[in-house]
Amino acid sequence: MNEILPIVIYVLVALGVLGSLAALLVRSRRTPPGTYTTTRDPDDDGATASRGVGTDTLERPADLDTGPDVVVPDDLRDLEETRTGVETIPVETPDPVQGRLARLRARLVKSNNALGKGLLALLSRDRIDEDVWDEIEETLLLADLGTEPTTDLVDALRERVKVAGSRSPEEVKTMLREELIRLVDPTMDRTLATDRHADRPAIVMVVGVNGVGKTTTVGKLARVLVAEDKDVLLGAADTFRAAAAEQLATWGQRVGVPTVKSDVDGADPASVAFEAVKAGIEGEVDVVMIDTAGRLQNKVGLMDELGKVKRVIEKQGTVDEVLLVLDATTGQNGLNQAKVFAEVVNITGIVLTKLDGTAKGGIVVAIQRSLGVPVKLIGLGEGADDLAPFEAEAFVDALLN
Template sequence: MDSLWEILTVITVVVLGGLGLLVAFVRGSASRRRTAAPPAPPREEKVRGANTYQAGSTARIDTSKTAEPPAPPTTPRPTPEPEPVVVAPPVEPEPAAPAEVAIERPESARNRMGRLRSRLAASNNAMGKGLLGLLAGGQLDEAVWEEVEDTLLGADLGVEATTELVDALKRRVQVEGSATPEQLEGWLHEELLKLVDPTMDRRIAATRVGDRPACVMVVGVNGTGKTTSVGKLARVLVAEDKDVVLGAADTFRAAAADQLQTWGERVGVPTVRSDREGADPAAVAFDAVKDAADVEADVVIIDTAGRLHNKVGLMDELSKVKRVIEKQSAIDECLLVLDATTGQNGLRQAEVFAQAVDITGVVLTKLDGTAKGGIVVLIQRQLGVPVKLVGLGEGPDDLAPFDPVAFVDAILD
């Protein structure tokens, strides 16, 4: 019995060991099968193009579309350093050359009064015709002489000159007795010419004095045409072959210096001016005289600011300009510009200016626009200086040296 149990025990151990080996073998086979199976392909992602894909880190081409092998990887080229950009400085355009102004050559002014006689005659004909009509109308009684006096006074001849003229005509009539209209016209012409006084020196100081240029200072009231008269005077002197320099000492009116410079450029005459509006007019005048001396000009003409004759401060400033000029040069000519159409008011202006500066002559503008030709006689008598220039129109050459004979001829034409 014991042997039987031992045998059964051995059989049992053997059977159990065999079963254990079988189970181990089965498990090892299953494990080997799982290890040998290929891994599942990863999820494919589309990266670029219709036929190119990327799976993990390996790329492939869909052979259904193309049979070309994939391109070998290329090594990226190094990015070259950018060349520095050189920026050229902006090229400034060259300033346009100023347009050349054609230099004009004015004609001589010596016979200008005669050429413009028709204009003067048309404006002053009222005076001449009125006088001749009265004197040739018949008997010269006291009533006629009174009308003659009224006509002369209306022409701004002045009381003193009117009385002298009427008295002279009365004496001639008394001596000669009855007179023809032609005789009366001749007598009137002679007596008017005496009043205008052809013996007065009407020359313009425009010739060098020693080693310096002549200096002409021009003054006047606002609106009389002062700057224009200076420009026209330059043309008159250029026509006489004078070397002229202009000084723009009117620094208060913005366009005065430009206006004067334009006048000068037309006849090739330089203008000394300040670039700053409101500059000291005395300083500009001083520089103009100095520059004229440096270039050895014949004459320098100083244009001053127009001013009201009843403004004391402005008149004092005018005196200052005169004093500053005289520090280096005498003033050879001081011309007062008056508007002939202002009549008696022009005389009052003249008297105030004569007190501030030494007036040597008068420029009478707009003489062709007034019938009051007697203002010439009145001004000369009151100031003791001659009318030297007269304005007879708007043209550049309508400023003429005053000719007493031509003036009286025009009045009585």
């Protein structure tokens, strides 16, 4: 009996160890997409971070090889994998992308038709004299069309009305529609560069000043991409605004998209951006989107930092898309912001938010004419799926009701 007892104890201990290993294996396989945290050495001068969390699709490598210009401190290489995600949220199915602008057109018509109606009323008068043309010019300027595009449009309309010799509302409306479409320019390439490359994901940066809705826009764009069956990863490089990372992670969780973020307040945003792209490459996702902190365009240090974030990201791959988020209600001030950001990070597209709350739809033309950069997306409301691809003809038709 005394001889059998030690054997029984050994067997029980072995079974306990095997049971623990099996439980860990099952739990690791069931870990849902969530949030990945980064930790930064406070003495480091740049993009040095390591993900502390992995899932079944994005596992932290044993040794992060970040290249000669980015040093990863040794104490970051052996971090335990512990999930620190936000509260679990049911995964939603985003609305289809096709037809979003048409579905939201009624809202756009309601908010912007003052411009179209005003122009049509003026152009349909029995006698169009210099006073009428002055009123037309004033209407266009108040709609934030800009001086040069306004002059262009008025001159073209003057000539066409004179040649046609007609005042019928339908003919005038047709002329106005054609000239507005020409100014909005349907020939500009408004496609988003979100197709995966052979060896890495597409990389998208989202930039802009404080308060324009960048984080919300990133979340809504994630829904657009998920609706297109793309595998997406988010990078919360806005490390200065309180709760920005949690807000982004919540948007991601709604559609089953993981988020790379830092658990250190005020961490180096370049570190988070670098690790997000690295995680996206390792996880073979289709698109990595980087949310950046809002910054005033006249703050040189902050703008330089934004340039640094882009440079650090590009140690692993070219940034395919740099989207500048602008508030449509800011009018010409938004144009000034756009010029400064374009000098720092080479803007590839504009996202115009709050377009449903302003009658100044002319800002679309002004921005495109000034930067040579297309408006690619417009925000038409507060709903999760109220972000739509911009379509020139549909936009003009909504203006003219």
